[in-house]
Amino acid sequence: xxxxxxxxxxxxxxxxxxxxxLGLARLLFLDIIGMYRAYRRTTDKKMPWKLIFSRxxxxxxxxxxxxxxxxxxxxxxxxxxxxxxxxxxxFFAHVNLWKEAVGISWPALPYSWAFWLTICTIASAxxxxxxxxxxxxxxxxxLGRDYLWLLLLLVPFVTGFICANVDVGPGSYQVxxxxxxxSAELIFVLIPFSKIAHCVLAPLSQVVCxxxxxxxxxxxxxxxxxxxxxxxxV
Amino acid sequence: xxxxxxxxxERKKALSTTKKPEVVERQKLNVRYHVEDIDVNDRPRRFLExxxxxxxxxxxxxxxxxxxxxxxxxLRCAAACQIYQATGDPKDIPCYRSGLLLDVYRRHFxxxxxxxxxxxxxxxxxDEKIQEMADxxxxxxxxxxxxxxxxxxxxxxxxxxxxxxILSEIGIVPRALVVSTRAQLEGPFKNxxxxxxxxxxxxxxxxxxxxxxxxxxxxxxxxxxxxxEHVFFPAVSDYLMEAESLMGIAAVFTATGDSxxxxxxxxxxxxxxxxxxxxxxxxxxxxxxxxTNRLHxxxxxxxxxxxxxxxxxxxxxxxxxxSDATPVVNILEYTHRVWKEGRLKLDPDIVTEKxxxxxxxxxxxxxWIVNQPREVLKAFCRNYVEMTPTGExxxxxxxxxxxxxxxxxxxxxxxxxxxxxxxxxxxxxxEILVAPCANCKKQLRELVxxxxxxxxxxxxxxxIYKAIIFDESLRVEKxxxxxxxxx
Ligand code: SF4
Numbered sequence: 001x002x003x004x005x006x007x008x009x010x011x012x013x014x015x016x017x018x019x020x021x022l023g024l025a026r027l028l029f030l031d032i033i034g035m036y037r038a039y040r041r042t043t044d045k046k047m048p049w050k051l052i053f054s055r056x057x058x059x060x061x062x063x064x065x066x067x068x069x070x071x072x073x074x075x076x077x078x079x080x081x082x083x084x085x086x087x088x089x090x091f092f093a094h095v096n097l098w099k100e101a102v103g104i105s106w107p108a109l110p111y112s113w114a115f116w117l118t119i120c121t122i123a124s125a126x127x128x129x130x131x132x133x134x135x136x137x138x139x140x141x142x143l144g145r146d147y148l149w150l151l152l153l154l155v156p157f158v159t160g161f162i163c164a165n166v167d168v169g170p171g172s173y174q175v176x177x178x179x180x181x182x183s184a185e186l187i188f189v190l191i192p193f194s195k196i197a198h199c200v201l202a203p204l205s206q207v208v209c210x211x212x213x214x215x216x217x218x219x220x221x222x223x224x225x226x227x228x229x230x231x232x233x234v
Numbered sequence: 235x236x237x238x239x240x241x242x243x244e245r246k247k248a249l250s251t252t253k254k255p256e257v258v259e260r261q262k263l264n265v266r267y268h269v270e271d272i273d274v275n276d277r278p279r280r281f282l283e284x285x286x287x288x289x290x291x292x293x294x295x296x297x298x299x300x301x302x303x304x305x306x307x308x309l310r311c312a313a314a315c316q317i318y319q320a321t322g323d324p325k326d327i328p329c330y331r332s333g334l335l336l337d338v339y340r341r342h343f344x345x346x347x348x349x350x351x352x353x354x355x356x357x358x359x360x361d362e363k364i365q366e367m368a369d370x371x372x373x374x375x376x377x378x379x380x381x382x383x384x385x386x387x388x389x390x391x392x393x394x395x396x397x398x399x400i401l402s403e404i405g406i407v408p409r410a411l412v413v414s415t416r417a418q419l420e421g422p423f424k425n426x427x428x429x430x431x432x433x434x435x436x437x438x439x440x441x442x443x444x445x446x447x448x449x450x451x452x453x454x455x456x457x458x459x460x461x462x463e464h465v466f467f468p469a470v471s472d473y474l475m476e477a478e479s480l481m482g483i484a485a486v487f488t489a490t491g492d493s494x495x496x497x498x499x500x501x502x503x504x505x506x507x508x509x510x511x512x513x514x515x516x517x518x519x520x521x522x523x524x525x526t527n528r529l530h531x532x533x534x535x536x537x538x539x540x541x542x543x544x545x546x547x548x549x550x551x552x553x554x555x556x557s558d559a560t561p562v563v564n565i566l567e568y569t570h571r572v573w574k575e576g577r578l579k580l581d582p583d584i585v586t587e588k589x590x591x592x593x594x595x596x597x598x599x600x601x602w603i604v605n606q607p608r609e610v611l612k613a614f615c616r617n618y619v620e621m622t623p624t625g626e627x628x629x630x631x632x633x634x635x636x637x638x639x640x641x642x643x644x645x646x647x648x649x650x651x652x653x654x655x656x657x658x659x660x661x662x663x664x665e666i667l668v669a670p671c672a673n674c675k676k677q678l679r680e681l682v683x684x685x686x687x688x689x690x691x692x693x694x695x696x697x698i699y700k701a702i703i704f705d706e707s708l709r710v711e712k713x714x715x716x717x718x719x720x721x
Contacts, residue, residue: 027303034296041293044551044559051600059385070313077308140324141307141333198304198386205300205387212297212392217553219291220513226287227403234416234514 001174008181014101016185023192024200031204041216052206076124083121087114118161125154155183239322248649252642265369267640272405278359282342284403294396298339301388311380316629317373320653328380331370332393368406371397375651376635377595398510410640411506418502419517425470425502437473445481451708453488456495464494465526467503468537469672479538482695485702486569490577500525503542509636515545516553523554534562538693540594540671566670566694570606579703580614589615590664593628594671601626607694614701621662629654633677647677648684656685670694
């Protein structure tokens with residue numbers, strides 16, 4: 001058991017983390033290639049940078065949006081996101097892990113902060129899950145994987161919380177710890193291939209959309225030829 | 235989340251259709267708008283072919299790729315959409331609608347989708363799915379309000395635009411729009427309302443006479459003046475329906491003395507391409523540019539029309555020379571500028587009613603024209619009120635995206651599309667609603683009528699025309715003219 005745990009925490013951790021980083025880098029790369037191609041094809045090169053930045057900025061600090069619509073839901077999903085990012089990075093046990101795995105370290109979060117943040121994250125995840133299940137419109141829109149993701153994200157948080165705060169005896173501790181580590185690693189691997197890819201792609205959306213409205217010129221002929229419509233009336 | 239669910243009666247009225255069952259049967263298409271008779275065979279294959287052709291010659295692939303990787307179905311957009319707010323039907327949620335097209339793309343144009351399709355053997359595009367898209371893409375008013383609420387930044391208006399574009403290539407497009415566009419691009423009169431040049435000139439002369447009587451000043455509509463600073467393109471229907479707005483515009487130019495002209499070679503700003511086809515956008519935009527060049531104009535001036543302004547502003551650079559393209563100005567920008575420069579005087583005692591300003595989506599959504607008209611209005615309308623939400627976040631009149639020109643969907647537009655707008659207008663208690671857009675004006679007037687609202691819908695320049703104060707020198711000219719007339 002101990003050896004397995006060491007393996008999961010050591011080489012497996014590095015491997016899955018590398019998969020995540022490379023996978024996300026690939027997505028970013030593809031996105032940038034796409035944007036570059038699009039940019040080259042347009043004649044109108046003037047981008048509305050001011051608008052793009054201010055819109056993107058609004059979503060990094062979504063205060064303005066939250067006070068507008070769906071307050072509770074929005075607030076809790078923000079808490080959820082903060083927890084998802086902060087706890088894995090700044091909980092002191094994780095900081096040590098990062099130090100061993102990638103060789104850099106940074107200050108850890110005070111214990112009590114991590115404690116409350118984890119509770120908030122779990123609570124908000126449960127809330128999101130329940131609203132997906134109960135609000136009619138949300139249920140209509142949700143796919144199976146939307147529920148599964150919430151459940152999957154809950155696993156490392158719940159197990160980690162128990163390991164850090166409850167005395168469960170060494171045997172169960174190791175099992176829980178293993179589940180904790182493995183589930184987190186599963187998440188790493190899945191991120192680049194799922195909707196969670198938005199963690200790196202979303203910041204580019206405003207640029208992508210602004211660019212998309214800049215259509216390449218003189219496509220009329222090409223499209224008509226391809227579709228055998230040349231000279232046809234409108 | 236609150237949803238204003240309609241009463242059963244309202245719903246029935248809104249979703250009613252005048253289409254005969256045999257037409258639906260023949261066209262194999264159950265949608266509210268009328269379409270021309272078209273080939274109904276093999277629609278899915280033709281849809282995919284059109285999709286592929288468009289992808290090949292456009293930049294849409296980039297957006298689709300970007301968004302199929304991350305749509306999260308968080309439902310924030312639902313709260314922003316006035317259609318969903320009115321119907322409460324999950325099918326009207328912006329993300330659901332965009333999802334329809336994203337799914338087709340995922341299944342038929344990505345490696346993973348194709349493989350999965352091969353293995354499971356299902357998921358191929360069907361007539362039912364095309365029918366669903368044909369219905370829902372034209373329920374949306376393309377107001378792009380939902381794009382502001384999407385945390386992942388998905389512009390649902392763009393996806394709707396693409397969906398309609400593909401559908402139009404297989405003949406599924408409202409007849410009202412195609413017929414007008416055909417008249418504009420291939421008809422003898424080269425405009426969507428089929429107004430011949432002599433009739434246009436008659437109208438202008440008639441209006442000039444009217445204005446002289448009312449204002450005592452010679453206000454002109456210059457025609458075909460070479461080398462003018464501005465070449466003017468209103469929504470051509472304004473010549474038939476919005477005389478007051480046009481008179482206001484002419485009055486402003488008379489007061490400032492700046493040069494402008496209407497070209498008889500081409501005088502229609504309307505561009506329905508924005509609502510269903512990039513190919514049409516390009517063809518129309520080029521005509522505008524050609525006419526401006528023919529007259530050696532230095533700026534393209536678009537009248538009170540949201541979609542015409544946005545298409546010109548956005549696509550003249552796209553299709554006619556990038557950064558060297560002729561600059562595009564909207565008439566509100568012009569009037570605001572000359573007013574700021576002190577060249578336009580307005581009488582603050584004329585308009586005493588309660589006035590509110592409606593933001594046309596195509597002006598405001600990208601923060602292009604939001605404060606300019608407000609500054610001017612507030613300066614001479616004593617009783618100005620603001621509706622909430624406004625500006626960038628405004629609620630669409632309910633007739634956007636070309637739907638206002640489809641007469642057969644009026645019940646839908648005024649009960650579902652305009653429901654939130656009607657509530658908002660009622661709440662503001664305004665007596666005069668200023669809507670500087672030909673589409674909004676038509677829709678709002680119908681809304682006022684059908685929902686029994688208590689206000690009058692006017693253009694921005696209608697009020698300017700009322701309140702404008704002319705310089706004395708122009709009056710002197712007037713006296714000279716009167717004498718001349720008497721002689
Ligand atoms: S563009 Fe407007 S009408 Fe269409 S889905 Fe978005 S909010 Fe609704």
